[in-house]
Amino acid sequence: MSTTTADNPSRSLLPLAGACCTPLLREPITASQAAELARLLKALADPTRLRLVSMVAAHEGGEACVCELTEPLGLTQPTISHHLKVLVDAGIFSREKRGVWAYYAIVPSALDALSTVLRPAQ
Numbered sequence: 298m299s300t301t302t303a304d305n306p307s308r309s310l311l312p313l314a315g316a317c318c319t320p321l322l323r324e325p326i327t328a329s330q331a332a333e334l335a336r337l338l339k340a341l342a343d344p345t346r347l348r349l350v351s352m353v354a355a356h357e358g359g360e361a362c363v364c365e366l367t368e369p370l371g372l373t374q375p376t377i378s379h380h381l382k383v384l385v386d387a388g389i390f391s392r393e394k395r396g397v398w399a400y401y402a403i404v405p406s407a408l409d410a411l412s413t414v415l416r417p418a419q
Contacts, residue, residue: 337411340387345370346380350389350408353401360393360402 326334341347348370353361366377381401384390389408390401 334414337387337389340383340389343380343383345372345376346384349377349380349384349401350403353390354403360400362398362400364398 341350349366352366352369353359356365363374363377363381366381367374370377381390381392381399385392385401388404391404393400393402
């Protein structure tokens with residue numbers, strides 16, 4: 298599974314982690330780094346999107362089709378697709394089109410980089 302898509306050619310959290318180099322709690326970040334981190338946290342700050350991250354990560358093979366997510370969440374396909382798009386645009390999910398279906402997977406480096414930025418100084 299690719300970590301980039303036609304919709305999202307190069308978005309990831311890795312530049313944020315690399316730019317900060319140290320955890321957020323060790324040294325101040327710049328205004329632009331704070332804006333990027335806020336954008337990413339905003340994408341995750343929704344109960345449905347948090348559940349989607351959890352469900353896709355726990356799904357067999359670490360990827361899921363939107364058709365597999367509607368029933369467990371009790372939401373319509375367009376609503377689920379909207380939330381998935383937000384996660385793709387934030388660089389948290391990758392999207393791969395297979396025929397008429399789109400499959401989503403977590404970008405492994407995305408959550409790793411986010412946890413690095415938020416990890417307390419040791």
